[in-house]
Amino acid sequence: MEPSHFIFLIVITIYLFIRGTYMLRSSSNKKTFKNSNIRENILVSLVAVSQLVLPLIFIFTPLLNWANYKLPIATTWLGLPVMVYALYLFWRSHADLGDSWSVKLELNLEHKLVDRGVYHLIRHPMYSSLFLLGIGQSLLLNNWLAGWAALASFALLYRLRLPHEEAMMLDLFGEEYRSYMERTGRIIPRLSRTKSA
Ligand code: SAH
DSSP: OOHHHHHHHHHHHHHHHHHHHHHHHHTTOOEEEEOOOHHHHHHHHHHHIIIIIHHHHHHHOSTTGGGBOOOOHHHHHHHHHHHHHHHHHHHHHHHHHGGGOOSSSEEETTOOOOOSGGGTTBSOHHHHHHHHHHHHHHHHOOBHHHHHHHHHHHHHHHHHHHHHHHHHHHHHHTHHHHHHHHHSBSSSOOSSOOOOO
């Protein structure tokens, strides 16, 4: 097995462990508002297939060989720190959101706005981490489908979901979320702060 494929398998195992742990913890939380629809459910499944099923088919079977290409060893050396940072951000964003976390767009009975930890400078650090995981996957897997499908499907999910998520947060938290939006960036830290008159 190529070292880059082995690294990817370790990364995806840690990823699943983090997600599984927090899914178990959040399963008992009562939800008061659910904002998911069939299109979003399909996209969430597509992201999961692109992150897990396609890479496993690529690594362990010859079925996707038609879409293989060569990658220089330098991409593995770049992919490794990208993946390590992505996993750190993925874990920290679950930990900082705590009870406010859910896979789908939902609100708890007593939902709290989180603006500390990795949420201090960025509003969507978990989505930043998923973009980084997608970039890392394309650096480690030398296949047009298994390497790039996760980044493409997550970019689509992000584009469709984000306006609904921010509208939902604005509805619930009003001015508190508006001022949080002014001092933070979406997926990268905001460099300059908006000064209100
Ligand atoms: N978009 C965030 C969180 C993704 S999890 C991120 O990328 O880090 C999705 C859930 O998180 C949503 O259902 C919403 O209820 C909750 N959420 C998003 N931002 C939040 C915040 N700042 N504080 C509390 N809950 C938040």
